[in-house]
Amino acid sequence: GLIAAGAWAVDKSRSIVAQSLIAVAVFGLSFWVVWTQVDWAGIGRCFLGLVLLYLLVQAVRYFRRGATTEPSKADTARLLIASLAAVLMARMVLNGRVNHYGYYQAALAGISLPAIMLREVPDWLRMRAPGRWLMALCTLMAVTVGVIILSHFSAGIFKVKTFGVGTGIDKFYTMAPEEDPMGLVVNSMVEALQKTPAGQSMLVLPEGVMLNYLTRKPSPISPFLFFSAITGGGLEHGLVLQLDRQPPDWVMLISRDLSEYGIKRYGEDPDSGQEMLAWVGRNYELTASIGADPFANGQRAAQLYVRRHPAPASPAAPH
Numbered sequence: 604g605l606i607a608a609g610a611w612a613v614d615k616s617r618s619i620v621a622q623s624l625i626a627v628a629v630f631g632l633s634f635w636v637v638w639t640q641v642d643w644a645g646i647g648r649c650f651l652g653l654v655l656l657y658l659l660v661q662a663v664r665y666f667r668r669g670a671t672t673e674p675s676k677a678d679t680a681r682l683l684i685a686s687l688a689a690v691l692m693a694r695m696v697l698n699g700r701v702n703h704y705g706y707y708q709a710a711l712a713g714i715s716l717p718a719i720m721l722r723e724v725p726d727w728l729r730m731r732a733p734g735r736w737l738m739a740l741c742t743l744m745a746v747t748v749g750v751i752i753l754s755h756f757s758a759g760i761f762k763v764k765t766f767g768v769g770t771g772i773d774k775f776y777t778m779a780p781e782e783d784p785m786g787l788v789v790n791s792m793v794e795a796l797q798k799t800p801a802g803q804s805m806l807v808l809p810e811g812v813m814l815n816y817l818t819r820k821p822s823p824i825s826p827f828l829f830f831s832a833i834t835g836g837g838l839e840h841g842l843v844l845q846l847d848r849q850p851p852d853w854v855m856l857i858s859r860d861l862s863e864y865g866i867k868r869y870g871e872d873p874d875s876g877q878e879m880l881a882w883v884g885r886n887y888e889l890t891a892s893i894g895a896d897p898f899a900n901g902q903r904a905a906q907l908y909v910r911r912h913p914a915p916a917s918p919a920a921p922h
Contacts, residue, residue: 605633605636606633606720606737606738606742607724607728607738608629609625609628609630609633609737609741610629610730610735610737610741611730611734612625612629613626613629613733613737614728614730614733614734626733626737629741630740630741633741633744634744634748637744637745638748638752643752643753643756644753644756646749647709650692650709650712651692651712653712654685654688654689654692654712654715654716657685657715657719658685658686658689661678661681661682664678665678665679684711685715688715691709691711691712692708692709694708717742720738720742721738721742724738725738763778763779763782764776764777764778765779766778766779766780767786768786768789768790768793768817769793769817773816783903784903788857788894788904788905789813789814789817789905792818792855792857792891792893792905792907793818795891795907796818797818801819803852804822804823804849805818805820805821805851805852805853805855806822806823806824806846806851806853806854807854807855807857808854808855808856808857808879808880808883809828809829809830809859809861809869810828810829810830811855811857811859812828814857820853823845823849823850823851824845824846824849826842829876830861830864831861831866834874834875834876834879835874835875836874837874838874839873839875839876839877839878839879842879843878843879843882846879846882847882852910853907853908853909853910854883854887854907855905855908856880856898856905856906856908857897857904857905857906858894858898858903858904861875868898868899869898883908886910886911887908887910887911888908888909888911889908890908890909891906891907892904892905892906892907
């Protein structure tokens, strides 16, 4: 809005001096806003609202045409692109979280919004060359500033990932233990399982297929997470029946924040791990642990359980 208003003011001014002064002021103020006031790490929060607003504008323009007026290919393309951009972000409505507003989900919206500023906003305001040039300059400046800030933010995250997890070709880096002890927890569990026989299986609850990979111990059943839609609606009982038929040699319980799925503590409710943890308690015994309770709020911990094998039958007494 700031950039568009400034560009419109430049466009309406007839004095070159006034145009120059307004342009410098708008560019400087815009630079200050995008450099100091914009939360670039959370910029995705605005995408869905802006795209829906643009979609509404395009839909109204498209359907207000008379029955005899053929819509242009450009108008049709804009309507379809806006629809696709909004649909790709529908996950936000279905599962309200913005931390996944990246990669392909928000890519089309992220591309469309600067394009709207560069081309369509000047068309809506019927700008001439001076206003269009200022719109383009300020838009590209804002995008450039965002790229610089986010690149610096990303580099800062990589800089603190100094703790190695795994060994050899499996090795990757995560936060140092003083920042986040989860890497240390994983390493401890992997080291404990390296001393066990090869070819055994392991179940990781509520989620942790990376641990199956690092230890080369496959899960006995196909799901790779055990909460939300996988266990809801009575499906957890079916998983327990599968585990009864194909029990793993090992079970690991490891910390995982499930609050975004409405689960405060894994195993506290039916269909949220309760039956599976009860099954573990009946058939397995604790053999190693690190940290406190894996499912306590804010904890970074893990527990390793080994399968209890039935005691051998006593020999029959002689007659």
